[in-house]
Amino acid sequence: MIGKQSSALNALFHLGAFLAMTAWGASFVSTKVLLDNGLHPAEIYIYRFLLAYLLILTVCHKQIFSNSWRDELLFATCGLCAGSIYFIAENTALEYTLATNVSLITSLSPILTTMIIGFLYKSERPGRGFITGSFLAFMGVGLVIFNSSFVIKVNPIGDMLSLLAAVSWAIYSVVLRRLNTTYTVMFISRKTFFYGVLTALPFLAISPDLAPMETLTRPAVWGNLLFLGLFASMFAYVIWAQAIKVLGPVKASNYLYFQPIITLIASAWFLGETISFIGYAGCTLIIVGVWLSEWLERRKIVKRS
Numbered sequence: 001m002i003g004k005q006s007s008a009l010n011a012l013f014h015l016g017a018f019l020a021m022t023a024w025g026a027s028f029v030s031t032k033v034l035l036d037n038g039l040h041p042a043e044i045y046i047y048r049f050l051l052a053y054l055l056i057l058t059v060c061h062k063q064i065f066s067n068s069w070r071d072e073l074l075f076a077t078c079g080l081c082a083g084s085i086y087f088i089a090e091n092t093a094l095e096y097t098l099a100t101n102v103s104l105i106t107s108l109s110p111i112l113t114t115m116i117i118g119f120l121y122k123s124e125r126p127g128r129g130f131i132t133g134s135f136l137a138f139m140g141v142g143l144v145i146f147n148s149s150f151v152i153k154v155n156p157i158g159d160m161l162s163l164l165a166a167v168s169w170a171i172y173s174v175v176l177r178r179l180n181t182t183y184t185v186m187f188i189s190r191k192t193f194f195y196g197v198l199t200a201l202p203f204l205a206i207s208p209d210l211a212p213m214e215t216l217t218r219p220a221v222w223g224n225l226l227f228l229g230l231f232a233s234m235f236a237y238v239i240w241a242q243a244i245k246v247l248g249p250v251k252a253s254n255y256l257y258f259q260p261i262i263t264l265i266a267s268a269w270f271l272g273e274t275i276s277f278i279g280y281a282g283c284t285l286i287i288v289g290v291w292l293s294e295w296l297e298r299r300k301i302v303k304r305s
Helices: 002-035 041-057 069-093 099-106 109-120 128-145 156-179 185-205 215-219 220-249 249-270 279-302
Strands: none
Touching: 002 220, 002 249, 041 069, 041 185, 041 220, 069 156, 069 185, 069 215, 109 128, 109 156, 109 249, 128 220, 128 249, 128 279, 156 220, 156 249, 185 220, 215 220, 220 249, 249 279
16 A cells, blocks of 8 residues: 555656656747747846746745755755756857757756766666666657757857756756755745846846836736746746655656657747657657656666565
């Protein structure tokens, strides 16, 4: 009975990780709509994180500071790595290199997370099955990204910024694993949003002219900002923190491979972009790769027992 309850709970958090990733995959389409309406990338990021912070503050406000200055620095690291560094590095990279380069390089974050966890915790080093499945999923990501074109161009500045974004997200996942042992996911998410906004404010000073306030009254603008703040930020970060806590950063991060699929589907549905045979093949590889890594890891555990 206990085993069945544990399996059901694990399945629930697998679903949660998938839903969080779905919100992030769809967020690319919302961000594109906001950019088309004249908002600057730094504006969009600050609006979404500020909205998420204010929303979560209404239900999580009893404890203001963490238990120590060391933990407070870890929360600041979360805000930097999962917020300002990740989003601003990713958006800036798009100005220097192709979008396909950015998408492919940032998709390295699950692999980087696995490498860091394996280096820090020998007991959590992934097996060959997990690595094989992850490799297939990453190949699928490449096909999905090159759905409409196989054009790729090396640009050191843009590609290094994309790698910085991937590394920062991997660091966030590792730090989150440590904080989850002491704090609630609501408190962790609130602190992440706070430091994410705080560390991004200086970028507004060096940004070009910002969009006038009346732009925010457009339904397409406030509707997409509401989606980004409520679902792609508050909901997704809370459920992701819980998934990391229950499943571990390696297994949870594997779901990030599905993000290009959701972006591909959302782009086709809302923006009218076409999906080629290559895109469908990539989607299939991602699904098979993630399933295979999970199945082979479970087989390894059963053999050990």
